[in-house]
Amino acid sequence: MTTGVLRQLWGRPRSRSQRDNRNGLLLTAPTFLVIVLASILPLVMVVIFAFSEIRLVDIPRLGTEPIDWSLHNFQRALGNPAFWRALGTTLLYASLTMIGSVGLGLVLALALRRPFRGRGLVRALLLVPYVLPVIAAVTIWQTILNPQYGVINAFGREVLGWEQSIGFLNTTTTEVWGIPIPLSLLVVVAFEIWTSAPLSFLFITARLQGVPPSIEEAAALDGANGLQITGRIVLPQLKGVILLLCLLRFIWTFQSFSEIYLLTEGAGGTQVMALKVYTELVTRADIGSAAAYGLLMSVVLISLLAVYVILSRRKVDLE
Amino acid sequence: MTRRRSALRPHPLSTAGRVAIIVLALIFALGPVLYGFVLSLRPYTSIVQAPLDLIPTWDELDFSGYTTAMLDPAQGGFGLGRFVINSLLVAACTVVLSIIVSILGAYAAARLRYRGRGFVNGTILGVYLFPGIVLSVPLFVLLAKAGLTGSLIGLFLVYVATTVPVAIYMLRNYFQALPESVEEAAIMDGASLPQMLRSVVLPIALPGVVATAIYVFMIAWNEYFYALLFLVQDRELWTAPLGISQLTDFNVPVTVLLAGSLAVTAPVVVLFFVAQRYLVEGLTAGAEK
Numbered sequence: 001m002t003t004g005v006l007r008q009l010w011g012r013p014r015s016r017s018q019r020d021n022r023n024g025l026l027l028t029a030p031t032f033l034v035i036v037l038a039s040i041l042p043l044v045m046v047v048i049f050a051f052s053e054i055r056l057v058d059i060p061r062l063g064t065e066p067i068d069w070s071l072h073n074f075q076r077a078l079g080n081p082a083f084w085r086a087l088g089t090t091l092l093y094a095s096l097t098m099i100g101s102v103g104l105g106l107v108l109a110l111a112l113r114r115p116f117r118g119r120g121l122v123r124a125l126l127l128v129p130y131v132l133p134v135i136a137a138v139t140i141w142q143t144i145l146n147p148q149y150g151v152i153n154a155f156g157r158e159v160l161g162w163e164q165s166i167g168f169l170n171t172t173t174t175e176v177w178g179i180p181i182p183l184s185l186l187v188v189v190a191f192e193i194w195t196s197a198p199l200s201f202l203f204i205t206a207r208l209q210g211v212p213p214s215i216e217e218a219a220a221l222d223g224a225n226g227l228q229i230t231g232r233i234v235l236p237q238l239k240g241v242i243l244l245l246c247l248l249r250f251i252w253t254f255q256s257f258s259e260i261y262l263l264t265e266g267a268g269g270t271q272v273m274a275l276k277v278y279t280e281l282v283t284r285a286d287i288g289s290a291a292a293y294g295l296l297m298s299v300v301l302i303s304l305l306a307v308y309v310i311l312s313r314r315k316v317d318l319e
Numbered sequence: 320m321t322r323r324r325s326a327l328r329p330h331p332l333s334t335a336g337r338v339a340i341i342v343l344a345l346i347f348a349l350g351p352v353l354y355g356f357v358l359s360l361r362p363y364t365s366i367v368q369a370p371l372d373l374i375p376t377w378d379e380l381d382f383s384g385y386t387t388a389m390l391d392p393a394q395g396g397f398g399l400g401r402f403v404i405n406s407l408l409v410a411a412c413t414v415v416l417s418i419i420v421s422i423l424g425a426y427a428a429a430r431l432r433y434r435g436r437g438f439v440n441g442t443i444l445g446v447y448l449f450p451g452i453v454l455s456v457p458l459f460v461l462l463a464k465a466g467l468t469g470s471l472i473g474l475f476l477v478y479v480a481t482t483v484p485v486a487i488y489m490l491r492n493y494f495q496a497l498p499e500s501v502e503e504a505a506i507m508d509g510a511s512l513p514q515m516l517r518s519v520v521l522p523i524a525l526p527g528v529v530a531t532a533i534y535v536f537m538i539a540w541n542e543y544f545y546a547l548l549f550l551v552q553d554r555e556l557w558t559a560p561l562g563i564s565q566l567t568d569f570n571v572p573v574t575v576l577l578a579g580s581l582a583v584t585a586p587v588v589v590l591f592f593v594a595q596r597y598l599v600e601g602l603t604a605g606a607e608k
Contacts, residue, residue: 025433
């Protein structure tokens, strides 16, 4: 009986396009179900929550009572200096990480471009920070930076003569030669670059393999030096992948939570938007407010992406 | 007479710079991991007394950090073994369901020209790029309402949802690289689509499928945020990353934390290097055009 139905369903239809149509929808159905349940439905819900008064204790009664619409969550978020600080921190954090991660990946990919003995092994070993589970990477970094027994502070005290240990993970600003720098934020950025640069390296290396050497050889024969060849011939061909990586890295870092939460728990001026969403939800038990923070975060991200798309379109037009 | 340097051979200075970059990069990439490993083999007291003596002496070599981390609290340990089993369970189930769903979806995306294809592919990409942290709020509410936030099943469902888009992206790249003629021949010979998928496509695409499965496993194995959000109240259900992070607050000696972290790291690093070639191919296929 079941096989009969199945055979009818899967049997050979008349034309290829009919067959593709039906098979395509059947094969995509489970994926679509997952996306509707785990993304589209939640997206609708987050908008509703953001515009209503709802707290964690209200969950059991959810759906039985009419929604209590209000703009209160947005008013409170936008009127809160902590929100704007978190937004600024997030933008700085994501931009610095993006520049560092893609820049470092580019330098590494170019340095490893020429074949040598053991290149495969070196490439594989450079990926270790990316493969490391975030919890392991964090534990190791916390140990290195520990004020008491961490290797950096121990070295500073015993060899460089520091008077006291530096709290790398809880110092909002410190002065270096009279210039204030956000120390902990920079540490977190360095951590994020450390774990993500290998992925940029991987992508740029893959793209480099598709760059034909013939143009460079011709340029070299015409007397161009290495820097000129890299700057004028290789880099323009990498532009596409570099822009793509910048975009992805910015999007990913903009919403990253675990790295910062595990390293600093938001201390030392590292309260980013993702941490705010979490605190509103868990510590303050305020679903509506957490949803509003999350929604505002998405609005900022999507507007930045829109600007990026418009700018890159215009550039193409000019060319 | 001095021979002119070949135009194609790099300047010695640039070679020196390149070597310097590679050496520095290796030190920065591996140094911290080696440091963590070395410390995990020393007793805590000697680390505090001599933090700069990096190489442990022969008689202070101490593997008790690993056993202490893994053993149950009843046996004087910190119970990481139990958390590892939880993690394995969730990650393995995630791999199975996520890969089944993704094979079907990815094959449709790679090969079939069905109506609504652009819409489906666009939605998958949009979901992949959308800030996941925003969706965590309603997902938490939905699963709490269903009574699943305090269970590994809730975590498993979320992991399937978050891994399907990336698994589809990778599998699609592998499927697109397969020779289409074999599939057409199988259909001509009267094979139905499921038969063809099982006995023609999957065997050829197996390395790619395994690589994707490993990648999905790594995501589920490493995930921390949802584990924290759902399970922090229930020690019995902690996953390995959540367990280690919670132990930090319990005044556990750093040697035990490092030992636990590295024990959790070993399987993913090994898996990654086993499948490295295929993984790199699948992840970067978009970059090579």
